[in-house]
Amino acid sequence: MTVSHTNPLRVGLRQERVIAPQCLVIFGASGDLTHRKLIPALFELFRQRRLPSEFAILGCARRPWSDEEFRRRMAEALADEIEQHQSAWAQFEGCLFYEPVDLEQPADVVRLGTRLEVIDRQRATRGNRTFYLSVSPAFYGSGCRSLAAAGLLKDPTRSRVVIEKPFGRDYGSAQQLNRVVQAAGQENQVFRIDHYLGKETVQNILVLRFANTIFEPIWNRNFIANVQITAAETVGVEERAGYYEDSGALRDMVQNHLTQMLALTTMEAPGRFDPEAIRNEKAKVLQAARLANEEEPWKCCVRAQYGRGGSAVNPVVGYREEPGVNPQSTTETYVAMKLFIDNWRWQGVPFYLRTGKRLPKRTSEVVLTFREAPVHLFDAAGGSPTANQLILRIQPDEGAEFLFEVKAPGSGMRSRPVDMQFSYDESFGEPSDEGYVRLLADAMLGDPTLFTRGDEVEAAWRLYTPLLELIEDNPALLPIHTYEAGTWGPGAADNLLADDGLMWRRP
Structure with a gap:
């Protein structure tokens, strides 16, 4: 007789919903949050096989890195995990790309759109994008305006924006930032994150x-x-x-x-x-x-x-x-x-x-x-x-x-x-x-x-x-x-x- 060692309380777990093919764009990719939280979390999702095969991560910041430099730096941030999961990392790093972008420069954001079209073809991400603003709160409003002006938020079924805290400094500034963000896209495109x-x-x-x-x-x-x-x-x-x-x-x-x-x-x-x-x-x-x-x-x-x-x-x-x-x-x-x-x-x-x-x-x-x-x-x-x-x-x-x-x-x-x-x-x-x-x-x-x-x-x-x-x-x-x-x-x-x-x- 075979004895099952499965915890009965775990039966039926991990029946996760399916994430659609897409490109996750991280603004502030050279920052601390990307190194400590975002890339480790995405690598965990990858190891749990919860990311689609048609997936890409595009890091963006003002630093003039290449794809290879971005991958190397993310590997340094994940050194302990990579040591235990080397084969998974060898596959995951192929999803990583980098594009130098200053959100305050309209030409940079237009060039970003062109790079995303290339990635869509390379990785079959079908034009679906999630933009993550891991930048200073001072750039939340201008970042959303720049994305909208470049036409990157025009389709609410294919694009969304994740905004880190703090969203405003007080009641008045939160109202003003809401007006700017909601003018750039629909409310259902805006994801104000609170990791708690x-x-x-x-x-x-x-x-x-x-x-x-x-x-x-x-x-x-x-x-x-x-x-x-x-x-x-x-x-x-x-x-x-x-x-x-x-x-x-x-x-x-x-x-x-x-x-x-x-x-x-x-x-x-x-x-x-x-x-x-x-x-x-x-x-x-x-x-x-x-x-x-x-x-x-x-x-x-x-x-x-x-x-x-x-x-x-x-x-x-x-x-x-x-x-x-x-x-x-x-x-x-x-x-x-x-x-x-x-x-x-x-x-x-x-x-x-x-x-x-x-x-x-x-x-x-x-x-x-x-x-x-x-x-x-x-x-x-x-x-x-x-x-x-x-x-x-x-x-x-x-x-x-x-x-x-x-x-x-x-x-x-x-x-x-x-x-x-x-x-x-x-x-x-x-x-x-x-x-x-x-x-x-x-x-x-x-x-x-x-x-x-x-x-x-x-x-x-x-x-x-x-x-x-x-x-x-x-x-x-x-x-x-x-x-x-x-x-x-x-x-x-x-x-x-x-x-x-x-x-x-x-x-």
Whole structure:
């Protein structure tokens, strides 16, 4: 008798949709994102046999590289993977091409169109193109205009544009950029990417809520007391000081990543599993969100920077001592805030968001704390019973856990908290795809489900623009606190919850 060693939970997986023949054009091909994320993700898709044989990648940047130089540099970026998959790389590098292009020069973009026609014939890509703008945000609008002027976006069934974050700097700039982008092509051609949405556990929020009858009836203000959303990083600013000084944690993390997790956690059930139905509900809930104190917004937000920390053996410098950072910088590396959502489902439930660098642990999670039992019938070990919690672990240990009370062993009727845990790696036997793998595949498929629509982006910026204006016009009202590197942030952030008799969950 043959014994099967197949994990039964994996049966039926990898029934992936078919990506049509096409050419993926990466602007900013000489940049860090292309080396670290895009080419590795595309190589992973190739090794999983999810790319069509009629496929090409055209790297574009201002550097005067040749096809061979581009292939060599991408091979350097993938050295470890190539060592393990040499035969796959030998096939994959044949898909790589390069064309020097300055998006600000119309003649360069016209020449790009001619090169794409040649690649269409060489690789049988049938005129299908996905343009990926991995460039400075200052070139998003002009890049789309240049592509449109060269006629490269005229067919919405064959061409689309992927735009990296940040999409705008505030509500006004996001509106203006939307007008430019939407004038260059139709909304269904525009894919605003947020790599957090490529994570399995972020997507699993929808499945957990809408595929299980035990959760949705209690997913509201009648049963949930508060929600905490955390994205913590152990690293500092690293080599991103130039970008980070102009951005800060509010723009870099809250407006996009944390807000997308907020939207998926709080949206209403869509009428069907359809990209526009899902994005309609996300937009509606973000339009209902507000700062906890709109009249005095400084009272519902805390900003901070990490100071020196570590140990004598492994010291860590403070943010203002990092290379490239202004010694008098007032850019936040940590932000915490309190929000409300004014609708029937969530009225009165506080939402607490926080993110920071140089925190003790790398983790991203959504924590739903349920209301306490109306009457405490049993003595609890260690004091009062622990409130039930559902914890959705986004990274790095993707999964979920449910905290609830059970009877403690012994003759008395005492309760104690226990938790049930689910891990993606343990249940399915292999790690989930990295976010860019899923999102690049979806972009090439033309599936916008996990990409943000124009009105979603504007609603998110509208929510936080009062804080951004306050930082700009009256920074004394929203000062920069300091926290020691390796700690969970400033005491002022704890006070944000202490006023409600709560504490941040420590992962």
